[in-house]
Amino acid sequence: MYPRACDFQVVRKDDNAGLGVLSHRHFYAGELLAIMHGKIVTEIRQHTLQIEPGKHMLDKYFAGYFLHSCEPNISLDMLSNTVTSLKEIKPGQFLYMDYAQTESVLFKQFFCGCDSTKCRGWITGKDESPVALLAAPDVDATKIG
Numbered sequence: 623m624y625p626r627a628c629d630f631q632v633v634r635k636d637d638n639a640g641l642g643v644l645s646h647r648h649f650y651a652g653e654l655l656a657i658m659h660g661k662i663v664t665e666i667r668q669h670t671l672q673i674e675p676g677k678h679m680l681d682k683y684f685a686g687y688f689l690h691s692c693e694p695n696i697s698l699d700m701l702s703n704t705v706t707s708l709k710e711i712k713p714g715q716f717l718y719m720d721y722a723q724t725e726s727v728l729f730k731q732f733f734c735g736c737d738s739t740k741c742r743g744w745i746t747g748k749d750e751s752p753v754a755l756l757a758a759p760d761v762d763a764t765k766i767g
């Protein structure tokens with residue numbers, strides 16, 4: 623039943639963000655958007671979502687393409703596999719999660735340009751330090767945190 627192909631579409635957002643999940647439907651805050659399905663793998667990959675350390679879900683058709691925002695519009699529950707809206711989502715808007723909600727360690731740390739006043743700048747998993755900074759001295763350290 624969820625996610626229905628007519629409700630969501632994986633499309634290219636732009637060259638920077640790559641692919642994302644676009645909503646074709648309207649959702650109010652607090653609505654159930656979808657139940658996630660995927661293959662369970664033991665190692666982190668580019669499109670996996672962490673269920674627990676050493677256990678990741680690989681969904682190459684839907685949930686693996688959620689974009690990151692420091693002010694997300696969806697929340698993931700990796701135990702019930704549910705995706706819930708945190709705010710109103712209008713047709714034509716992308717779905718944004720906070721990668722640090724599920725991931726202890728990111729497949730790849732990156733600099734966020736989400737334009738939120740809550741933007742953390744350099745994005746890491748919830749249990750890792752910004753190691754990639756050492757290899758990227760041009761990153762503005764004042765935005766880290």
Ligand SMILES: [Zn+2]
Pocket residue numbers: 691692693734735736737738740741742743
């Ligand atoms: Zn951000």
